[in-house]
Amino acid sequence: MAKKNQTLGEFIIENQQAFPYSSGELSRLINSIRLAAKVVNHEVNKAGLVDITGAAGDTNIQGEQQQKLDVYANERFIQTLTNREIVCGIASEENDEYITIQGHNNDHKNKYVVLMDPLDGSSNIDVNVSVGTIFSIYRRVTPIGTPVTMEDFLQPGNLQVAAGYIVYGTSTMLVYTTGHGVNGFTLNPAIGTYYLSHPDMKFSEDGNIYSVNEGNYAQFPKGVKDYIKYCQAEEGDRPYTSRYIGSLVSDIHRNMIKGGIYIYPSSSKYPNGKLRLLYECNPMAFLAEQAGGKASDGERRIMDIKPEELHERSPFYCGSKNMVEKAEEFLQNAKTK
């Protein structure tokens, strides 16, 4: 049972039985993510003081300009996960291909793969707005002792064994699930310890915050435009409040605490949506469902989508269950008209 203010270490030990495969590996994996997050947090907190902001000069497979902090965070998480001898493979937004981790005996004996967005919200780095890291963890499906293959990474989200995010905001928080609810831990930077500050986080069934980049309104499908007009109407419990930070982690985190819906729909600029299914939509969908919320692509449950490619994108509707279902209703009605 989660006890407020217990440390992350105490929580992990007390909830060992909650981790699948009853081994300590998954808890060691969560711990290694915690460690890497502390190092990245340190750099995020001094971004601007040192030359860690701004463009790194390269572009990633998404064709997006890599920020220096994207590259730094990516390297730290890969190094920590590799050194801790727990994972057999890593896929990252910042790497075109997945990374095979052989293990210190080159025996490919590790059981888990991690997919991650090492730094989410890159456009906010230079303007001192919160950013995050998102991770998704699966048990490998190919035989232990052999090198991982793409099959280990292209698993539907409903097979995740753990998922979470770190938000580097006014405070640094680690929020994650292993399929037994969602718990949030806040870092005490003075002593470098995470404390259980948000036990058993829940999405309220309803909310009055909608998060969408309304600057792209003209590019949206009719159903999305209709839903936004519904949110803005002066009737019933509306107008809702519009809040959009432009960091998926921050927008989802706020909505989980206050209630709300986050939408990144398909558009003329992003026909399949902008967010990546494997390391943005799926982990957030796992958290949302574990917190009593909902996550779809407008029609299908996100976690039931069978991925075809490592960096494939998906439209994303996530948050308070009744709000997501209302948005899906507008999308459906627009199709039938």
Ligand SMILES: O=P(O)(O)OC[C@H]1O[C@](O)(COP(=O)(O)O)[C@@H](O)[C@@H]1O
């Ligand atoms: O600026 P836009 O088009 O509204 O997109 C904002 C979205 O893009 C993202 O920044 C994409 O993530 P990355 O920063 O990791 O590429 C999300 O965090 C955010 O929700």
Ligand SMILES: [Mg+2]
């Ligand atoms: Mg991202």
Ligand SMILES: [Mg+2]
């Ligand atoms: Mg990113």
